[in-house]
Amino acid sequence: MxxxxxxxxxxxxxxxxxxxxxxxxxxxxxxxxxxxxxxxxxxxxxxxxxxxxxxxxxxxxxxxxxxxxxxxxxxxxxxxxxxxxxxxxxxxxxxxxxxxxxxxxxxxxxxxxxxxxxxxxxxxxxxxxxxxxxxxxxxxxxxxxxxxxxxxxxxxxxxxNLDFWILSSIVTLLITGFFVYAMFVILRQKKLSEVQRDFVNNMTHEFQTPISTIRVATDVLAQDKIMEQPERMKRYVQIIKQENLRLKNQVETVLTTAKVGKGKLELNIQLQELHVLLSEVLESVKLEIGSGLTLKLDAEQTSIYADKVHLLSVVRNLVENAIKYSKKPADITVVTKNDDYGVVLEVKDKGIGIPEEYLGKIFNKFYRVPTGNVHNVKGFGLGLNYVEQIVKAHKWKINVESKYGVGSIFRINIPQEK
Incomplete structure (x- = not known):
């Protein structure tokens, strides 16, 4: 319709x-x-x-x-x-x-x-x-x-003495309520249908890219003369590994989001050193964008209770999201500092920013901010929703500040036990 x-x-x-x-x-x-x-x-x-x-x-x-x-x-x-x-x-x-x-x-x-x-x-x-x-x-x-x-x-x-008219008025109100509810259901189903269509299109595109790359790489490796070019063979093997890891991460993102939505997510909370985890997860990012990534790790008290796997995924999602929506070369800063309640983790970028009318929707599942003429931004629209769900599961707080054309700041407040 x-x-x-x-x-x-x-x-x-x-x-x-x-x-x-x-x-x-x-x-x-x-x-x-x-x-x-x-x-x-x-x-x-x-x-x-x-x-x-x-x-x-x-x-x-x-x-x-x-x-x-x-x-x-x-x-x-x-x-x-x-x-x-x-x-x-x-x-x-x-x-x-x-x-x-x-x-x-x-x-x-x-x-x-x-x-x-x-x-x-x-x-x-x-x-x-x-x-x-x-x-x-x-x-x-x-x-x-x-x-x-x-x-x-x-x-x-x-x-x-107006019992008939009161009864008929109640019936009219019930019909009105049913109509309003029906319109709400229709609009909701329409929105869900559009979201589902966009998600399937995005997922198809995201899966086709690594699959196509893997197919091309395997075709090259199937050639007899590739055995005579060990460096080239090693490079294509590495490409297959990277694309396979990329597929694995995409599937895990979808499955993890589904678990979160059903309330079946289980966290393995343990004492972690935030700066150690940041160094671990941002090492590959530094190799990708080099000097475009700046670390300002000013927090002195960095011991927190968190699920290591999901915390790494949260940081990775925020940084990759900043890279996606940044102009080349990217300019991203990861900041840590202490306040009266604990540790503050910030991911700043000088990208295209988020218009004010979309700020309240960016954490919705499958939602992607319209990017106008920018067509190279990929994804399922699950990253920020996953980040918010993990932050809530840890009982932390997350907020975002953004100005269109200037950049964005995603800030996570992590309380520490005294």
Missing amino acids: TRNAIRLIIITGSLAIAAIIGIQIFWVKRAYDIENDRFRQSAVEALNEVANNISRIYDLTEIETPVERLEDDYYVVNLRTPLDAAVLEHYLRQEFKRHDVNTSFEYGIYDCDTDEIRYGGSVNANFEIDHIEPTILPKTDKFLNYFGVRFPSKGSFLFQ
């Missing part, structure tokens, strides 16, 4: 999901508004019945519109006589239950002598008395005698 096709699928799917969510929000809001209107109508009808029942008790004429809504959850009811709280609570329970207003409410009665609303009581959704702290209900100047009713749990009561 092409990148444009994936992009089209993502855009189309995102628009479809956005439309579904928008429609869902619209219908949920509309359903909520309908329930709110129904609740308001039921509350007004119930309070009208309460007012009429009380008027009949006191032989008063009925008031045409005794109920007024002051706030979304607060109503006041006009009366023309003082009222007893017990009588009011009885009729409130009766009418709310009859009109299916099954939610908690608070009520209070206005006292004109004190010009305040006396707290009447609080009733829960089961129409039982709640023993809670009294709340101050708002007053109004529109009526002389009145009582007020507040529904503090109105919002939750309305949402209880």
Whole structure:
């Protein structure tokens, strides 16, 4: 699947999901508004019945519109006589239950002598008395005698009646989550596919070069007259040995990286002398680039606990990586020094550097920094990932500083036991 096709699928799917969510929000809001209107109508009808029942008790004429809504959850009811709280609570329970207003409410009665609303009581959704702290209900100047009713749990009561819409919203969110996850999987598989393709291409190229060299060398050695040229035969034998070692190192790199990825890497930690190991691993590098390699081994305390084989591989990878990305002639410096925590090992180069946007990716498996017009850089994209994994396995720290066009510094902090 092409990148444009994936992009089209993502855009189309995102628009479809956005439309579904928008429609869902619209219908949920509309359903909520309908329930709110129904609740308001039921509350007004119930309070009208309460007012009429009380008027009949006191032989008063009925008031045409005794109920007024002051706030979304607060109503006041006009009366023309003082009222007893017990009588009011009885009729409130009766009418709310009859009109299916099954939610908690608070009520209070206005006292004109004190010009305040006396707290009447609080009733829960089961129409039982709640023993809670009294709340101050708002007053109004529109009526002389009145009582007020507040529904503090109105919002939750309305949402209880929207169970279908809540369920459909949950299903929509699940579908949205599944779509997002599916897009994530598709993009990840696309990336893995590209990485795998690049790795196979790099591996094929890396293996073909020594294999071709070995084949040519063996063809030369198969000639009868080569026996008459011992120096030439010795040179071709050496070439075969070098290319065989190169193949061996490449295979070991792939296998070791696979072990690290599976968590099966076992380290043989022993006390090592860092400078001795550096001299051992950098001897062949000096033969290759000569004066291009500078050693500044300033550390005085150099005893560390490490796996010798993997530490040598880490240093070799960092130095070879510096050589790959350096302009000719190479200028590479290996530095050791002590700090408050232990030994610091640095590999510096004055190569092409790493652009800032790629610094966070260079330790990813199979990742290779785009090199523009530089096409002579070989490798699997495993070296720096291997270095990071070995450093982490030793519980060390590694960081990199780089400036494009100037060079890079790879720094490993190795703690020492006091």
